[in-house]
Amino acid sequence: MYHSACPDWHDPGSGASVYGADSLSSAAFAERIERFRSLDLSRALTGLILELEDLQRSTVSAETRYAMLRVLKRAVLHVAAALTTMRPVRCPTAGSPTPGPALSLEQRLYAVMASNCLHLLHELGRGHTGYADSLVQSRQWAVRNAFRFLGRQILCAIRASRLWPAGAWQSLHELFVYLVMRGSVRLHGDSLVLSDDAFDPESAYKQLLLIGLLAELVGPERLQSDTLTRLGVLAKDARLVESDGLVGEFGLILVEVSHDRPPRLRVGSLDDPFRGWVLRVPREFESLVTALEPTRRHRMAIAA
Incomplete structure (x- = not known):
């Protein structure tokens, strides 16, 4: 459930990249990404975009990238499911x-x-x-x-x-x-x-x-x-x-x-x-x- 932002959320754009080395433990990374669930939908969506953009610019190994993407994918799908429930019904219009x-x-x-x-x-x-x-x-x-x-x-x-x-x-x-x-x-x-x-x-x-x-x-x-x-x-x-x-x-x-x-x-x-x-x-x-x-x-x- 996405609700109001928690004060200890790590803003990916506010400090140094966490993807600069492979030393970040998978458990610590998963715990940090899990915190997105305590945010409102808008902040969770924006935060995940920033996380993914940061990861793409990183120089981590392929094995670490794979492990991190698997964690991020679960968070992305949770946000996507929330977006689906909030999406307005489209009004039919003609044309492309x-x-x-x-x-x-x-x-x-x-x-x-x-x-x-x-x-x-x-x-x-x-x-x-x-x-x-x-x-x-x-x-x-x-x-x-x-x-x-x-x-x-x-x-x-x-x-x-x-x-x-x-x-x-x-x-x-x-x-x-x-x-x-x-x-x-x-x-x-x-x-x-x-x-x-x-x-x-x-x-x-x-x-x-x-x-x-x-x-x-x-x-x-x-x-x-x-x-x-x-x-x-x-x-x-x-x-x-x-x-x-x-x-x-x-x-x-x-x-x-x-x-x-x-x-x-x-x-x-x-x-x-x-x-x-x-x-x-x-x-x-x-x-x-x-x-x-x-x-x-x-x-x-x-x-x-």
């Missing part, structure tokens, strides 16, 4: 997400959590020719939670009908490209090192691609929770294919990984190959678009 002055504090919290997970992932991969068995668990955790918190950023924008958060789509694309290039993901095949906890990075990526595409096509206000769940099912039948050989085809869905945006439907023909993939969606996705927005009659590239 509308501009906001900046990231909301909730989006900023998820953004810095995702950035820390990405930082950890790259640290764990630095200097290793392959994936050491001893690092598999922490790497899986970093990948799973990077997807999770990037997704939360995107879903926040949909709920509030705001513009896509700057950098979220670019980070998502770069994460997936990194996993493909490192051999952690084989498109339409078995995952090499991320399967023991039943988390599939390819399905997670494709679900977020479908969410972004559908929001662009029909407006974010039409994406209710049951629709998002359905897109998770449809993602398993969607396919990512190389653009080579597709020049001249119409109705392709382009996943341009060099751009900070969701997939886009190109109604006209594809003129040149590009850096990224073509997303072929199951026929049920096209039917869903038509049901939500009957005036749209564009043919899409259907998965084989």
Whole structure:
């Protein structure tokens, strides 16, 4: 329960960084983060953002970063749950997400959590020719939670009908490209090192691609929770294919990984190959678009 601030709360911005060395005991760190529960929601939210920003700038070892992020994640999820109960019901409005002055504090919290997970992932991969068995668990955790918190950023924008958060789509694309290039993901095949906890990075990526595409096509206000769940099912039948050989085809869905945006439907023909993939969606996705927005009659590239 988040309530009035306690006087002995450590303000992360008021003194020297606590992340300058690995000597901070895990028990002491966990106890300090636990104190956020005694704060009002606004101060807890701001304090966690500052903690995470401080950690990202730190030079602690990957093992210490992993341990601290696990503690911080629990606090972040507690704050997120409290925010959910306080979130106002969105009034439906037509059209694409509308501009906001900046990231909301909730989006900023998820953004810095995702950035820390990405930082950890790259640290764990630095200097290793392959994936050491001893690092598999922490790497899986970093990948799973990077997807999770990037997704939360995107879903926040949909709920509030705001513009896509700057950098979220670019980070998502770069994460997936990194996993493909490192051999952690084989498109339409078995995952090499991320399967023991039943988390599939390819399905997670494709679900977020479908969410972004559908929001662009029909407006974010039409994406209710049951629709998002359905897109998770449809993602398993969607396919990512190389653009080579597709020049001249119409109705392709382009996943341009060099751009900070969701997939886009190109109604006209594809003129040149590009850096990224073509997303072929199951026929049920096209039917869903038509049901939500009957005036749209564009043919899409259907998965084989």
